[in-house]
Amino acid sequence: MSECLTRSQMRALLWHYRIAGEGQLPEPVVTAWWRELRGHTAAQVQAALASVPAQRVGRVSAEEVAQLVQLVALAPQAAPGSARPPLPVAEPDRVRERARFAVAGQRGIRAVYSAMGWTRPPEAEQAGRVRCPYCWAHAGRVCRPITRTRDGRREHRDPDTRMHPSRLAAARERPGAAAPARGAAGHGAVSA
Numbered sequence: 001m002s003e004c005l006t007r008s009q010m011r012a013l014l015w016h017y018r019i020a021g022e023g024q025l026p027e028p029v030v031t032a033w034w035r036e037l038r039g040h041t042a043a044q045v046q047a048a049l050a051s052v053p054a055q056r057v058g059r060v061s062a063e064e065v066a067q068l069v070q071l072v073a074l075a076p077q078a079a080p081g082s083a084r085p086p087l088p089v090a091e092p093d094r095v096r097e098r099a100r101f102a103v104a105g106q107r108g109i110r111a112v113y114s115a116m117g118w119t120r121p122p123e124a125e126q127a128g129r130v131r132c133p134y135c136w137a138h139a140g141r142v143c144r145p146i147t148r149t150r151d152g153r154r155e156h157r158d159p160d161t162r163m164h165p166s167r168l169a170a171a172r173e174r175p176g177a178a179a180p181a182r183g184a185a186g187h188g189a190v191s192a
């Protein structure tokens with residue numbers, strides 16, 4: 001894969017899309033966004049931002065963009081080895097695809113995956129059904145890019161699932177969520 005997003009590329013993208021308003025970009029904003037997205041390439045982040053409708057891009061959150069980037073990264077055409085130009089020409093198909101990501105991304109990550117016909121790791125699927133006890137991300141949303149709470153608790157999100165460890169643990173402890181292999185037995189319990 002190509003090299004990961006740098007902090008200055010993150011700043012440039014935030015600036016370009018006016019994500020933190022018109023004025024000077026606060027450094028904590030740049031840092032928060034960069035922490036969220038630095039596992040990806042500048043091209044992937046750019047593609048994700050470009051997929052957000054223009055009237056929404058100024059209000060998009062880092063985690064929404066992370067969802068989109070994740071989809072771009074997981075998409076078959078973006079597999080390692082298929083080097084793509086950093087700013088692909090937006091053919092009609094790609095525009096439609098991006099619009100579909102954007103709309104689904106606003107509804108939640110499960111909707112994105114089902115819209116695209118993709119599957120998630122079971123652990124992420126389970127954790128997505130509970131509210132995060134650490135960052136309070138709602139069920140169906142990815143965790144926020146928070147690494148320290150006001151009371152000083154530190155947690156970094158799991159890089160594969162983009163969920164806080166507390167949330168993954170909460171999902172494991174939740175009755176009915178732990179054993180998907182048992183079929184429909186515990187299914188009725190998961191209807192939050």
Ligand SMILES: [Zn+2]
Pocket residue numbers: 132133134135136137143144163164167
């Ligand atoms: Zn969380």
